[in-house]
Amino acid sequence: MSSTQATPSTQAASGAQAASGTQQAASGTQTARLMDGTGPARRIIESAAATAADFHRRTGTAPCLATVLVGEDLASVTYVRMKQARCAKAGIESRHVALPASISTGGLVEKITELSEDPGVHGILLQHPVGPHIDERAAFEAIAPDKDVDGVTMHSFAAMSFGLPGFVSCTPGGIMRLLAEYDVELTGKHAVVVGRSPILGKPAGMLLLERNATVTYCHSRTSGLSAIVRQADVLVAAVGRPRFITGADIKPGAVVIDAGYNPGNVGDVDFASAAERAGLITPVPGGVGPMTIAVLLAQTVEAAVRGRDTA
Ligand SMILES: NC(=O)C1=CN([C@@H]2O[C@H](COP(=O)(O)OP(=O)(O)OC[C@H]3O[C@@H](n4cnc5c(N)ncnc54)[C@H](OP(=O)(O)O)[C@@H]3O)[C@@H](O)[C@H]2O)C=CC1
Numbered sequence: 001m002s003s004t005q006a007t008p009s010t011q012a013a014s015g016a017q018a019a020s021g022t023q024q025a026a027s028g029t030q031t032a033r034l035m036d037g038t039g040p041a042r043r044i045i046e047s048a049a050a051t052a053a054d055f056h057r058r059t060g061t062a063p064c065l066a067t068v069l070v071g072e073d074l075a076s077v078t079y080v081r082m083k084q085a086r087c088a089k090a091g092i093e094s095r096h097v098a099l100p101a102s103i104s105t106g107g108l109v110e111k112i113t114e115l116s117e118d119p120g121v122h123g124i125l126l127q128h129p130v131g132p133h134i135d136e137r138a139a140f141e142a143i144a145p146d147k148d149v150d151g152v153t154m155h156s157f158a159a160m161s162f163g164l165p166g167f168v169s170c171t172p173g174g175i176m177r178l179l180a181e182y183d184v185e186l187t188g189k190h191a192v193v194v195g196r197s198p199i200l201g202k203p204a205g206m207l208l209l210e211r212n213a214t215v216t217y218c219h220s221r222t223s224g225l226s227a228i229v230r231q232a233d234v235l236v237a238a239v240g241r242p243r244f245i246t247g248a249d250i251k252p253g254a255v256v257i258d259a260g261y262n263p264g265n266v267g268d269v270d271f272a273s274a275a276e277r278a279g280l281i282t283p284v285p286g287g288v289g290p291m292t293i294a295v296l297l298a299q300t301v302e303a304a305v306r307g308r309d310t311a
């Protein structure tokens with residue numbers, strides 16, 4: 001799989017140049033190979049769609065994902081629409097629950113508890129962030145573990161950290177699948193994760209640890225960030241700051257995973273300079289983003305099938 005060609009649109013979108021049939025990420029002295037997420041994501045979704053169709057035939061209903069959105073933040077509305085569109089294409093029904101920004105923690109927990117108890121709903125996605133006056137952790141914990149297809153509950157986090165079966169947080173799960181797709185060896189490698197949020201940085205580090213990487217977390221209180229990032233054989237950028245990491249801090253040959261997704265389709269890594277030093281690098285868009293949605297869909301179908309088979 002490691003020689004999969006990036007789609008032309010991916011290359012164009014990331015400023016990459018196609019050179020005599022091989023994909024090259026930049027035109028510097030050392031050129032990174034692109035880690036395309038669109039191809040692997042498509043394959044994961046095709047497989048989920050086949051399973052969803054089979055589930056539909058057997059049960060008369062489609063797998064169903066409930067998407068919960070608090071408020072009307074434009075980016076969040078767009079993400080949720082994108083997820084619903086992918087669901088529809090894969091034969092997954094989505095049920096959208098739009099709640100006012102003014103809803104209380106109690107009101108949100110009540111709504112999510114209803115979905116957790118609804119036998120017609122197989123998976124629940126509560127779009128993050130929910131607004132500063134709401135206890136987001138309490139809301140996530142109202143998701144029944146067997147419907148936690150977004151992998152955001154404490155139950156899912158613990159299972160994932162112990163290497164036990166359960167749903168993984170979608171973006172970290174997508175990152176791991178992408179690394180596998182490109183045959184990236186993790187054992188003994190120094191993985192540096194910049195960011196420690198509960199649904200991205202922290203679980204990404206735990207999954208890398210499970211795969212025997214030596215993991216360092218960096219965050220806003222880290223001192224000497226550059227020096228640490230420079231040691232990374234595998235770098236995961238999950239900061240939420242456009243082009244925060246530049247090529248100067250990339251170890252030559254490193255695997256660079258840009259999980260950032262900032263306004264204007266800009267990642268947390270400065271792609272052009274990083275691609276001159278990295279060995280492998282994800283583009284934004286077309287890297288981690290599509291993998292996130294693919295994992296969400298696959299886990300939704302898995303939840304439906306599991307629920308049915310254990311009913
Ligand atoms: N492609 C996808 O599917 C997804 C992409 N994203 C994107 O990933 C990025 C991160 O998202 P998310 O984890 O939710 O963001 P959060 O804002 O929740 O977390 C950001 C993390 O970065 C750390 N950080 C912030 N500033 C610095 C700094 N100057 N130096 C070092 N660390 C810093 C914070 O540290 P501290 O903990 O100390 O505050 C925090 O741990 C965003 O661009 C987001 O859009 C998110 C989810 C899915």
Ligand SMILES: Nc1nc(=O)c2c([nH]1)NC[C@@H]1CN(c3ccc(C(=O)N[C@@H](CCC(=O)O)C(=O)O)cc3)C=[N+]21
Pocket residue numbers: 079082125126127128129150152170171199261265284285286287288289290291292293
């Ligand atoms: N509970 C929760 N779970 C999430 O997984 C979650 C969330 N909240 N809040 C917001 C972030 C953001 N996020 C993205 C998912 C896919 C793309 C994605 O597919 N991006 C495409 C581009 C799509 C386009 O803009 O056309 C790409 O990178 O190629 C981006 C961002 C998930 N998030």
